[in-house]
Amino acid sequence: MSIKEVQSLPGFREFYPESCAVRNYIFDMWRNVAHRYGFAEWEGPVLEPTDLYRRKSGDEIAGQLFCFEDKGGRDVSLRPELTPSLARMAVAKQREYKKPLRWFEIGACFRYEKPQKGRLREFYQFNCDMLGESAPAIDAELIALAIDVMTGFGFTKEHFAVRLSDRNIWKRFMQEAGVPEENETTLLQIIDKLERTRPDVLDTQLQAIGTSLAAVQEFTASKAETEAVTTVRQQLEARGFGDFVSVDLSIVRGLAYYTGVVFEIFDCQGDMRAVAGGGRYDNLAKLIGGSDMPAAGFAMGDVVIGNFIEETPVAKAKLDAYVKAASELDAYVIVASEERRPDALGIVQKLRSAGLRVDFALTAAKVGKQFQSAEQRNARLAVIVGDEFPEVSIKNLTTREEVKTTSDGVVEAIQHALA
RNA sequence: GUGACCGUAGCUCAGUCGGUAGAGCCCCGGUUUGUGGUACCGGUUGUCGCGGGUUCGAGCCCCGUCGGUCACCCCA
Numbered sequence: 004m005s006i007k008e009v010q011s012l013p014g015f016r017e018f019y020p021e022s023c024a025v026r027n028y029i030f031d032m033w034r035n036v037a038h039r040y041g042f043a044e045w046e047g048p049v050l051e052p053t054d055l056y057r058r059k060s061g062d063e064i065a066g067q068l069f070c071f072e073d074k075g076g077r078d079v080s081l082r083p084e085l086t087p088s089l090a091r092m093a094v095a096k097q098r099e100y101k102k103p104l105r106w107f108e109i110g111a112c113f114r115y116e117k118p119q120k121g122r123l124r125e126f127y128q129f130n131c132d133m134l135g136e137s138a139p140a141i142d143a144e145l146i147a148l149a150i151d152v153m154t155g156f157g158f159t160k161e162h163f164a165v166r167l168s169d170r171n172i173w174k175r176f177m178q179e180a181g182v183p184e185e186n187e188t189t190l191l192q193i194i195d196k197l198e199r200t201r202p203d204v205l206d207t208q209l210q211a212i213g214t215s216l217a218a219v220q221e222f223t224a225s226k227a228e229t230e231a232v233t234t235v236r237q238q239l240e241a242r243g244f245g246d247f248v249s250v251d252l253s254i255v256r257g258l259a260y261y262t263g264v265v266f267e268i269f270d271c272q273g274d275m276r277a278v279a280g281g282g283r284y285d286n287l288a289k290l291i292g293g294s295d296m297p298a299a300g301f302a303m304g305d306v307v308i309g310n311f312i313e314e315t316p317v318a319k320a321k322l323d324a325y326v327k328a329a330s331e332l333d334a335y336v337i338v339a340s341e342e343r344r345p346d347a348l349g350i351v352q353k354l355r356s357a358g359l360r361v362d363f364a365l366t367a368a369k370v371g372k373q374f375q376s377a378e379q380r381n382a383r384l385a386v387i388v389g390d391e392f393p394e395v396s397i398k399n400l401t402t403r404e405e406v407k408t409t410s411d412g413v414v415e416a417i418q419h420a421l422a
Numbered sequence: 423g424u425g426a427c428c429g430u431a432g433c434u435c436a437g438u439c440g441g442u443a444g445a446g447c448c449c450c451g452g453u454u455u456g457u458g459g460u461a462c463c464g465g466u467u468g469u470c471g472c473g474g475g476u477u478c479g480a481g482c483c484c485c486g487u488c489g490g491u492c493a494c495c496c497c498a
Binding site for chain 1: 423424455456457458459488489490491492493495496497498
């Protein structure tokens with residue numbers, strides 16, 4: 004059977020070392036920034052009862068769920084996002100943790116959709132959440148974290164922007180415009196699509212629920228703020244992040260469970276795609292069957308941010324530097340004389356014990372070949388072990404300088420040469 | 423789910439008017455045996471995605487299918 008007869012599934016990922024290094028770069032950045040904000044890492048199940056997602060989002064998302072029946076007849080789904088599992092876990096052990104919780108997860112998520120740019124069937128989400136606190140300070144904290152991730156990747160205010168809003172502002176609009184309360188969900192769905200629907204269609208839809216496109220446009224232009232938005236904005240300004248943030252009432256987020264402040268991070272170079280998004284979900288814990296627990300969070304996906312990094316030269320340069328460093332070898336031990344292989348192995352091991360990254364030729368090969376291998380393996384130094392043993396040579400593969408040392412002093416000499 | 427475009431060597435691709443395939447890169451070996459990146463020489467490589475049809479003859483034309491890319495839809 005040829006290898007092609009069993010292909011990987013569409014939209015699922017295979018990480019060869021090069022792309023795995025890129026992935027790790029993104030993960031490291033996420034993890035490091037989260038740690039700087041005092042967040043603890045957690046992980047939930049990859050497979051969940053389908054009900055967990057139906058309950059909070061409604062049946063209309065079932066078509067995008069990667070769901071199937073397991074051998075026990077259970078209706079199960081690969082997680083399409085991390086928040087519902089988080090809400091359940093946090094509710095279950097609510098009393099065991101001091102509030103607010105600062106939790107983050109990096110986990111694979113799955114959505115059954117046609118793969119295309121920025122969207123695959125398998126992707127990683129970085130999810131940061133704070134639970135058990137209703138003050139807008141946590142919204143500001145989360146947005147600050149997201150901004151630090153972006154600047155960590157090398158992005159500046161020329162590249163991205165945070166658009167901030169509050170779903171509750173539309174309640175005010177509905178009262179002022181006389182839109183019946185039961186139309187709230189419909190209104191928010193229309194607002195969510197403000198930028199990608201034709202104006203005449205929008206107007207028709209809005210007329211149907213008792214308002215008009217003109218009224219909506221006038222309202223968004225007012226840049227009205229709720230108290231929460233004002234607080235968040237001021238706290239971000241106090242951190243020096245004011246340049247990144249602007250109020251945009253058309254941001255309401257698609258998810259049904261958001262209840263208050265919402266925000267999205269946009270790529271303002273290209274097509275204004277959202278690279279991260281989140282907000283308040285004070286009712287989710289209750290929806291899932293727990294007691295009330297105010298909460299907020301955001302998610303960032305590896306595919307979109309990966310594309311964004313690749314397309315932005317300053318960010319790409321940082322990524323490349325990381326990838327190069329990750330593949331680098333401190334030393335390549337050259338067995339110049341086969342009789343000295345045991346001694347060479349001793350040195351290899353000694354260097355590895357000292358924490359250095361070391362490789363060597365496993366089988367007899369000409370010295371020239373071994374140098375070539377050292378070069379190709381991206382080694383900084385070559386350690387030549389030959390007939391002169393216990394004298395060994397250390398050659399800097401960049402400067403071509405060569406120094407001699409002894410077997411006993413080789414670790415120190417290498418560390419010195421690498422410094 | 424809908425649509426457009428694309429599938430030829432491990433990779434990037436060429437292949438004319440239908441006459442059973444080629445280049446570059448990569449990889450391996452060599453340029454007289456203990457010092458690398460260049461150069462030169464040599465070598466391996468294909469069910470032309472798969473299945474059917476038209477034809478004396480299909481990589482090329484037609485149908486289907488699978489896969490890929492992009493867009494729409496949707497976006498948790």
